[in-house]
Amino acid sequence: MKYAVLATWKMAEEGTKKAAKLLAEGKDCGEAVIEGIAMVEDNPAFHSVGYGGRPNAEGRVFLDGGFMNGDTLHFGAVGSVEGFRSAVRIAASLQDGDANNFLVGEGAERYAEAHGFERRDNVTAETLELYEKEKERLKELSAYDGHDTVCFLALDQSGSLCAATSTSGLFMKQPGRIGDTPLPGVGYYADSKIGAAAATGMGEEIMKGALSYAAVRFLKDGLSAQEAAEKAVSELNDTLVERNGYANPMSLIVLAKDGSYGIGTNITFTYCYASDEEEATVHEIIVERE
Ligand code: GLY
Numbered sequence: 001m002k003y004a005v006l007a008t009w010k011m012a013e014e015g016t017k018k019a020a021k022l023l024a025e026g027k028d029c030g031e032a033v034i035e036g037i038a039m040v041e042d043n044p045a046f047h048s049v050g051y052g053g054r055p056n057a058e059g060r061v062f063l064d065g066g067f068m069n070g071d072t073l074h075f076g077a078v079g080s081v082e083g084f085r086s087a088v089r090i091a092a093s094l095q096d097g098d099a100n101n102f103l104v105g106e107g108a109e110r111y112a113e114a115h116g117f118e119r120r121d122n123v124t125a126e127t128l129e130l131y132e133k134e135k136e137r138l139k140e141l142s143a144y145d146g147h148d149t150v151c152f153l154a155l156d157q158s159g160s161l162c163a164a165t166s167t168s169g170l171f172m173k174q175p176g177r178i179g180d181t182p183l184p185g186v187g188y189y190a191d192s193k194i195g196a197a198a199a200t201g202m203g204e205e206i207m208k209g210a211l212s213y214a215a216v217r218f219l220k221d222g223l224s225a226q227e228a229a230e231k232a233v234s235e236l237n238d239t240l241v242e243r244n245g246y247a248n249p250m251s252l253i254v255l256a257k258d259g260s261y262g263i264g265t266n267i268t269f270t271y272c273y274a275s276d277e278e279e280a281t282v283h284e285i286i287v288e289r290e
Helices: 010-024 029-041 087-093 105-114 125-140 203-207 211-220 225-244
Strands: 004-008 063-069 075-081 102-104 150-155 161-167 188-191 195-201 250-256 261-265 269-275 278-285
Touching (some): 004 250, 029 087, 029 150, 063 188, 102 105, 150 250, 161 188, 161 195, 188 211, 195 203, 195 211, 203 225, 211 225, 211 250, 261 269, 261 278
Parallel strands (some): 075 102
Antiparallel strands (some): 004 150, 188 195, 195 250, 250 261
8 A cells, every 4th residue: 555544533634735736746644644633623613623713611612633753653742732724734843853742721822922823813603602501511521522633644655654632621621631642652642663652531531541642562573453443442442441330432543554443432532534445434433332
């Protein structure tokens, strides 16, 4: 296979087409994943990423994002950033150098301002309407309701792999809360010699198993992409059920260095895949939860 792109949720369909087109033109995987995600960040119809994202407990939208270069293992990440158009673009710009690759809050915003990243108020009328409607019953809400992180993995024609993520985080999250999405090894991981992985779901649960790194390690041990994805999710899911009596939602996408892919999930999940052999297609895995 010459190139491939794999992304979480149906909302990534148009971004997957764009990423596949860039890869077909010979662009690198970094550009493909960033442009794919930026399309989701800019679309207010998708309520858990970028513009029109889910509000926190104070009715404000804070973004998390991450990027990893599988050739160098360099990563860039931002957490709890308010008032900027694209978390993934800011994150990716932080990948160079051996320090200051992960910035949060005011420090991340000052960095973004100083480096000319486009500002945007990501709170839409719909965001505010949802907040006003739901804030009275904050204690009854499940934080996961309606939450989906967008994750993109890509293999380019030179054999490099990249991973990127972006989210507004859990609905009604506490100010300052950061999920798995910007955390390398947890929300995403890429190693061009092995494969890449990225996660969506309840961040606090995904952190307990460093899910993305776990899957790439399983690939390194010789498992196929599908085996690695399933094993990473089922091991963590079963451990959490055994210790706590339940496991919150988590889904994982895995792209091996040969362009083959795998999915692990403990909930019904949609994803998009495209390659030089397959047009961008949305797939669904149905999981009945007890
Ligand atoms: N998976 C996104 C979050 O927990 O914030």
